[in-house]
Structure formats: structure tokens, C-alpha cells
Amino acid sequence: MSKVLIIGCGGVASVAIHKCCQVPEVFTDICIASRTKSKCDKLAAELAPKTTTNITTAQVDADHVDEVIALIKSYQPDLVMNIALPYQDLTIMDACLACGVNYMDTANYEPENTDDPAWRAIYEKRCKEAGFSAYFDYSWQWAYAKKFEEAGLTALLGSGFDPGVTQAYCAYAKKHEFDTIDTIDILDCNGGDHGYAFATNFNPEINLREVSAPGSYWENGHWVEIPAMSIKREYDFDKVGQKDMYLLHHEEIESLAKNIPEAKRIRFFMTFGQSYLDHMRCLEDVGMLSTTPINFNGQEIVPIQFLKALLPDPASLGPRTKGKTNIGCIFTGKKDGKEKTYYIYNVCDHQECYKEVGSQAISYTTGVPAMCGALMLLTGKWTTKGVHTVEEFDPDPLSGRTGQVRPAPL
Ligand code: NDP
Structure with missing residues (x-):
């Protein structure tokens, strides 16, 4: 009640x-x-x-x-x-x-x-x-x-x-699977295709700010910052297949570093297709990701907000998005004195989500x-x-x- x-x-x-x-x-x-x-x-x-x-x-x-x-x-x-x-x-x-x-x-x-x-x-x-x-x-x-x-x-x-369930996975791993956790890699894969040349899966302003920022990860008690998209790995995701993923800064790394202090390294990777990256770089190069207002024909506009108005509303992607997401955490550490690796992840199907609640799998x-x-x-x-x-x-x-x-x- x-x-x-x-x-x-x-x-x-x-x-x-x-x-x-x-x-x-x-x-x-x-x-x-x-x-x-x-x-x-x-x-x-x-x-x-x-x-x-x-x-x-x-x-x-x-x-x-x-x-x-x-x-x-x-x-x-x-x-x-x-x-x-x-x-x-x-x-x-x-x-x-x-x-x-x-x-x-x-x-x-x-x-x-x-x-x-x-x-x-x-x-x-x-x-x-x-x-x-x-x-x-x-x-x-x-x-x-x-x-x-x-x-x-x-x-x-x-x-x-992510943030959210990824940290519940960490709490679960710490409570049930490990005595000590050495490394955490959070892997966020969206294998969905909405058929547009470029669209974001959640609020475009927040999403583009996040992915165009420098990447960073936690290692041996401090942050290591790298240029955006400069660390790339390939990974074969269950139910999705082979994808390119890139190291990003992500907010849960900060709280996990505080709450699981024994972790020597915490990283976050997200998958992106080449078309998404090409569009994003181009938009960034021409100033469309800027949050600084400019004067246009006597009216003040914020470029990234104008871009948001042009892009498809993420809430409208539901009927067109096909494929699956796979998001989870890979842990290494020790249990009962032995080295251990543990992977916990969730797979979600865009069309199944749409059938149930009228939204794509990211929402x-x-x-x-x-x-x-x-x-x-x-x-x-x-x-x-x-x-x-x-x-x-x-x-x-x-x-x-x-x-x-x-x-x-x-
Ligand atoms: P949307 O842009 O689709 O929705 C935002 C909503 O907030 C709209 O209804 C908007 O109203 C409303 N809103 C905006 N400003 C105000 C305001 N000043 N007062 C009242 N309402 C306001 O965003 P998403 O649904 O994609 O994202 C929602 C949140 O979820 C964001 O914080 C995002 O960062 C977060 N997120 C978290 C993820 C995670 O895994 N933890 C993953 C994806 C998103 P209006 O319609 O008038 O614009």
C-alpha cells in the first residue's frame, strides 16, 4: 500500500x-x-x-x-x-x-x-x-x-x-562468489538495429555528452584518463555475437571504487557500430554537441538541444528496433584461496520489450x-x-x- x-x-x-x-x-x-x-x-x-x-x-x-x-x-x-x-x-x-x-x-x-x-x-x-x-x-x-x-x-x-543492476551484480558477486574481487569489467552491448543512420537509445543530450567525453578507468587506487574511444576491444556476446566495444567513463566506476576498495581495476565498455562513431565525430567536429548557447537569427539556441529536436525521439524507436542487448559484469578474484573468473549478464530482446510495454530494450x-x-x-x-x-x-x-x-x- x-x-x-x-x-x-x-x-x-x-x-x-x-x-x-x-x-x-x-x-x-x-x-x-x-x-x-x-x-x-x-x-x-x-x-x-x-x-x-x-x-x-x-x-x-x-x-x-x-x-x-x-x-x-x-x-x-x-x-x-x-x-x-x-x-x-x-x-x-x-x-x-x-x-x-x-x-x-x-x-x-x-x-x-x-x-x-x-x-x-x-x-x-x-x-x-x-x-x-x-x-x-x-x-x-x-x-x-x-x-x-x-x-x-x-x-x-x-x-x-548501468548504473544499477551492474552494481547489484557486484554486490552479489562479493557476497556469494568471491572472498576478494580483483577486477571488474562492465560490458554493455546493444545488438539492436533501429534502421536509422543515427539515433540514440535514450535522451540524446545525456547520451552524446556521455559517449563523447574522454574515457577513464580505475586502476590501483587512481583514475586513468584516455582520449574518447581510444581503447577498443572485440567481444563475442552471448545471443548477440561479435561486436566492437570501447572503454568509456561511467558513473558506477566511481561508487564501486569507493565501496569495493580491494578491486585493483574497474572498467566499463560499451559497443558502438562504425556508423554511430562516424556520425558522432562529425557532429562533434562541426560543433553540434556543444552545450554553449549561440545566437542564431536573433534567437539563443544550444546546439546539442537543437540536435535533440532533429533526432528521432528514443521513445519512438520501439517498433523499429530488432535484436538483443547483453549487459553484465566479468569479475576476477579469489574464492577459497583459488583464482576465479565469474561472468553475470542479462540478455533482453528489443521486440519482446516492445510487445510487453511498447518500448525498446534500453528503456x-x-x-x-x-x-x-x-x-x-x-x-x-x-x-x-x-x-x-x-x-x-x-x-x-x-x-x-x-x-x-x-x-x-x-
Ligand atoms: P527522456 O528525455 O525520454 O525523458 C525525460 C523526461 O523528463 C521527459 O518526460 C521530460 O519532459 C522530463 N523532464 C525534463 N526536464 C524536466 C523538468 N525540468 N521538470 C519535469 N520534467 C522534466 O529521457 P529518458 O527516459 O531516456 O532518460 C531518463 C533518465 O534515465 C535520465 O536521467 C537518463 O540519464 C537515465 N538513464 C539511465 C540509465 C541507466 O541504466 N541507469 C540508462 C538510460 C537512461 P518533457 O517531455 O517535457 O521533455
Whole structure:
């Protein structure tokens, strides 16, 4: 019996909301709130005949903390699920603290305006001290830890697939498969084909910022940063086949380095086809990935936002995407004094996801763990107060190992 406020109604949120409505005994009431209310109304109307969850909708601009506070106060939820964009993480966390409500999201904070001098000064100091230059990092949200602890609240960060399930795999490996973990390689393969020359599988602005940034990995207690796409490997993925993959910076490396300190090396690889890389390089070379506003015919535009308007909406890729994803972690380490390698991964079929919830597998593999994370908090399986990432919680109820809660299968 829970009331949940879900902020955002894009590709990932739509899947999470579908999945919440499949567990109406826990998600008895949900309010879908987003910047564009008509999208929330459309989804609510589509789901209402299929569920006993009581769905309401609201308009909110989550960039404004007072708007989120007013909405929380009027709806009185047990949990706020932030499935909008990373830009809204801090305002929504502030609102949750002000109203005494638990919080969760699927991606760590990054600012919309990377030219903001106040943010930039902190960012440049962090680049020097920490040794990686991605725009996103956990420091902003970890800074809320004491406030959440003192308020007796939980903030669950990054409950998607990667970040999210990949860290649950790490917690599972550490608890059940290893005495010590030496290396972690996270492998994210999308073998799907949507038939477009170029499109991104989730929010284009966030996606292109992430993959065009320098790569980095954790080794022997520090970050090693490399030029974007400069480390390439080939890998034969189960159910997908041979793919080229490239080393990227990814947010869960940062929290895993903190929470599994014995790991000597942590890396993240993602597959890309040559056409995607050629398009991205060209767009970058002509300035289309820039986040700095320019004046065009008397109007200020941000190039990457203009590009987003031209590209296919990721939520529209569902009917056209065929093939499978394969995402998982390869571990090396020791168990009972012996060297051991262990690989745990999930395979998801784009068309099967579309049949079930009307979305492609990237939104699906993110939206399902978002619902599962909420389920862990709402059913009291994960109760640690403060600000925490997925690997800090017991993986067993999530995996169904204890048989107490069996979330919808991925
Ligand atoms: P979309 O762009 O499809 O959806 C974003 C939603 O947020 C839209 O409904 C948008 O509204 C809404 N929104 C944006 N700004 C605001 C605001 N100021 N106030 C209220 N609502 C707002 O993104 P995705 O669904 O692809 O991604 C959602 C999140 O999931 C992102 O944070 C992304 O980084 C994360 N993600 C995480 C993954 C993981 O594995 N952990 C993988 C993939 C994504 P509007 O329609 O008006 O624009």
C-alpha cells in the first residue's frame, strides 16, 4: 500500500510506470508528473484499463524546487522516483528533504549549463584532484548524505541497469562468489538495429555528452584518463555475437571504487557500430554537441538541444528496433584461496520489450530496475538511511535469492 510520485514521463519513466502498474498491491497510487502534462495524461489513459493502480497526473517543472515541494505537499507520497533528467537530481533531493520523503533516481547529477562559472570552478578543482573530467560525478549527491541520514531518509542513487543492476551484480558477486574481487569489467552491448543512420537509445543530450567525453578507468587506487574511444576491444556476446566495444567513463566506476576498495581495476565498455562513431565525430567536429548557447537569427539556441529536436525521439524507436542487448559484469578474484573468473549478464530482446510495454530494450532494461529499486524501498527490504548506490544494499531480495520478494523478471 504505497503512494509514489514519479517525476518524468519519457522513455525510461514510461517503462517504470508500466512495471509499477503490474505490481498494484505495492504501487496502489501513483502520480505521474512531468514538464509536459499531456504526455502523462496519455500514458495514464493507456494504463488505466489495465491496472488497479490509481493513477493521477500533474504538471511540474522540477528545475524549480518550490514547485516540487508544493506537489509533494499536496500528493503526500511515500517515495519520489526521479526519472526526469540528471539536471533535476539536486532540486528533487532538496524537495524530498524539505518534505521528509525518500528519494531515488537513475543517473547521477550533472548540470545543464556547464558554462556556469560557479559550477565550473568546482568542476575544474575536481578534475585536478580526482583525475577524471566527465561532467557528471557523485560528489554533488554524496554531499547530501548527512542531511538524509539526520532526517531518517533514504536516497537510492542510480537504480537503472548501468548504473544499477551492474552494481547489484557486484554486490552479489562479493557476497556469494568471491572472498576478494580483483577486477571488474562492465560490458554493455546493444545488438539492436533501429534502421536509422543515427539515433540514440535514450535522451540524446545525456547520451552524446556521455559517449563523447574522454574515457577513464580505475586502476590501483587512481583514475586513468584516455582520449574518447581510444581503447577498443572485440567481444563475442552471448545471443548477440561479435561486436566492437570501447572503454568509456561511467558513473558506477566511481561508487564501486569507493565501496569495493580491494578491486585493483574497474572498467566499463560499451559497443558502438562504425556508423554511430562516424556520425558522432562529425557532429562533434562541426560543433553540434556543444552545450554553449549561440545566437542564431536573433534567437539563443544550444546546439546539442537543437540536435535533440532533429533526432528521432528514443521513445519512438520501439517498433523499429530488432535484436538483443547483453549487459553484465566479468569479475576476477579469489574464492577459497583459488583464482576465479565469474561472468553475470542479462540478455533482453528489443521486440519482446516492445510487445510487453511498447518500448525498446534500453528503456526497458532501465525502467524495470527503477521499479525494482522502488519496490525494495517501499517493501522495507532496503532501509539504510542516507545517500547510497545499489551495491551498498543486500542484493538477495533483488535477485529473488531469498524468495521473499521476486521482482518482475528482466
Ligand atoms: P527522456 O528525455 O525520454 O525523458 C525525460 C523526461 O523528463 C521527459 O518526460 C521530460 O519532459 C522530463 N523532464 C525534463 N526536464 C524536466 C523538468 N525540468 N521538470 C519535469 N520534467 C522534466 O529521457 P529518458 O527516459 O531516456 O532518460 C531518463 C533518465 O534515465 C535520465 O536521467 C537518463 O540519464 C537515465 N538513464 C539511465 C540509465 C541507466 O541504466 N541507469 C540508462 C538510460 C537512461 P518533457 O517531455 O517535457 O521533455
